[in-house]
Amino acid sequence: MKRARIAHHGSAVWAELVDQDNTLRLGNGETIPAADAHWLAPVTPGASIFALGLNYADHVKELGFKTKEPPLIFLKGMNTLAGHRGTTVRPDDANQMHPECELVAIIGKPARHVTADQALDLVGGYTIACDYAIREYLENYYRPNLRVKNRDGTTPLGPWIVDAADISDPQALRLRTLVNGNTVQEGTTQDMVLDVAGLIAYLSQTMTLLPGDMILTGTPQGVHFCAAGDEVICEIEGIGRLSNRLIAEPKP
Amino acid sequence: MIAGNIYGVVLNDRPQLAQMAGDFAMPPYKKPPEAPVLYIKTRNCLASGGGDIALDTGLVQVEVAATLGLLFGRAATQISRENALDCVSGICLALDISEPEASYYRPAVRQRCRDGFLPLGDFSAFDPKRLGASIGTSVNGAAVHAWSPERLARDAATLIADISSFMTLAAGDLLLIGLPHDAPRADPGDRVDVTCDGLSPLAIRFKSGRAA
Numbered sequence: 001m002k003r004a005r006i007a008h009h010g011s012a013v014w015a016e017l018v019d020q021d022n023t024l025r026l027g028n029g030e031t032i033p034a035a036d037a038h039w040l041a042p043v044t045p046g047a048s049i050f051a052l053g054l055n056y057a058d059h060v061k062e063l064g065f066k067t068k069e070p071p072l073i074f075l076k077g078m079n080t081l082a083g084h085r086g087t088t089v090r091p092d093d094a095n096q097m098h099p100e101c102e103l104v105a106i107i108g109k110p111a112r113h114v115t116a117d118q119a120l121d122l123v124g125g126y127t128i129a130c131d132y133a134i135r136e137y138l139e140n141y142y143r144p145n146l147r148v149k150n151r152d153g154t155t156p157l158g159p160w161i162v163d164a165a166d167i168s169d170p171q172a173l174r175l176r177t178l179v180n181g182n183t184v185q186e187g188t189t190q191d192m193v194l195d196v197a198g199l200i201a202y203l204s205q206t207m208t209l210l211p212g213d214m215i216l217t218g219t220p221q222g223v224h225f226c227a228a229g230d231e232v233i234c235e236i237e238g239i240g241r242l243s244n245r246l247i248a249e250p251k252p
Numbered sequence: 253m254i255a256g257n258i259y260g261v262v263l264n265d266r267p268q269l270a271q272m273a274g275d276f277a278m279p280p281y282k283k284p285p286e287a288p289v290l291y292i293k294t295r296n297c298l299a300s301g302g303g304d305i306a307l308d309t310g311l312v313q314v315e316v317a318a319t320l321g322l323l324f325g326r327a328a329t330q331i332s333r334e335n336a337l338d339c340v341s342g343i344c345l346a347l348d349i350s351e352p353e354a355s356y357y358r359p360a361v362r363q364r365c366r367d368g369f370l371p372l373g374d375f376s377a378f379d380p381k382r383l384g385a386s387i388g389t390s391v392n393g394a395a396v397h398a399w400s401p402e403r404l405a406r407d408a409a410t411l412i413a414d415i416s417s418f419m420t421l422a423a424g425d426l427l428l429i430g431l432p433h434d435a436p437r438a439d440p441g442d443r444v445d446v447t448c449d450g451l452s453p454l455a456i457r458f459k460s461g462r463a464a
Contacts, residue, residue, distance in 0.1 A: 075292035077257035
């Protein structure tokens with residue numbers, strides 16, 4: 001099953017995708033065409049958002065780092081999220097702004113002190129994130145710092161959540177990013193340094209993961225700098241295609 | 253109680269900035285920080301055990317940094333320093349607990365976001381006068397630390413203005429305005445009390461948790 005969160009009649013509601021993803025069915029049975037939906041990021045308000053840096057062997061090499069131990073984990077606020085078919089502001093001086101296609105694991109049940117063997121049983125579903133980075137704003141303090149990774153609306157997420165039961169192996173999914181129709185980033189979740197189960201086990205050693213918490217699992221190689229007006233699509237096999245457009249900084 | 257994100261800031265303590273000035277020129281930092289150095293506390297940090305906070309075996313000591321939390325009543329986006337405090341509606345004492353870590357190079361998620369690592373006192377209506385009061389910390393009844401937000405390199409209004417230049421502090425968000433670099437430490441079994449004139453006090457006790 002695929003579940004989306006949309007704005008409908010002025011409220012944020014969850015809806016199920018039916019009819020080959022062409023229709024959204026609300027809890028009350030009402031249906032609306034998916035083409036007309038106002039998509040919101042499929043997120044539980046208040047959830048913690050974990051993200052991984054340098055978690056694909058090829059991307060680590062591309063950036064000139066040695067594989068890091070322990071994992072490079074950072075956090076994001078709710079302000080960063082945007083829904084499918086949303087827009088993201090590209091600051092005028094952000095000449096090195098690039099998209100990062102990431103598999104997102106959404107926690108389904110509370111997890112504390114779980115082993116990697118048990119971890120996937122606690123995943124509720126999966127979605128896609130496009131975690132933009134702006135390299136000009138990087139500083140060497142709590143890097144990647146919030147000025148890079150916590151800007152409003154710079155993490156499109158969606159279009160929907162696919163139930164974990166429908167993803168037989170989260171470590172065998174192809175993912176890629178297209179900018180204006182050209183592939184700029186391509187990889188497979190096989191290449192993750194620490195896999196979904198390992199990440200959940202690692203985090204749950206020191207904290208309780210709660211239902212709705214999200215883990216953005218990192219991105220493969222392919223650094224492509226984008227311009228305002230670019231259409232950016234992140235797609236992951238078995239999950240879907242997340243679309244976003246970059247816009248110029250609005251002028252007062 | 254907190255509907256939004258919880259943000260904190262490190263390296264906002266003038267004596268610490270003076271002390272680390274030499275380090276900032278060296279790898280891995282290479283130059284001093286420009287933007288406020290922020291971190292996020294996750295919602296599990298608020299998990300309550302009736303004032304008891306369990307420390308996993310293997311954590312010998314934790315740092316207990318008392319500070320003020322500012323609760324936003326409306327959103328601050330690209331706000332001026334003059335208008336910044338108008339967005340703040342509430343204030344509370346906060347004890348930001350962390351595993352001691354000397355490096356500021358990588359986000360300290362594991363060190364700062366353990367369960368229960370952000371006990372908060374009761375909220376009061378925001379009064380800017382509280383920003384100048386002394387914040388005292390006692391461990392097992394003995395006063396071990398006191399500091400005032402007057403030590404902050406960026407005061408609360410400047411901090412909010414500078415943060416809001418690149419991200420929104422939304423209604424419901426909580427901002428911890430800075431940490432004293434000389435914060436005391438505590439062990440399992442210790443009781444920690446935080447007080448500040450005009451604010452509801454905060455009391456917690458550390459107990460031993462399970463082995464990791």
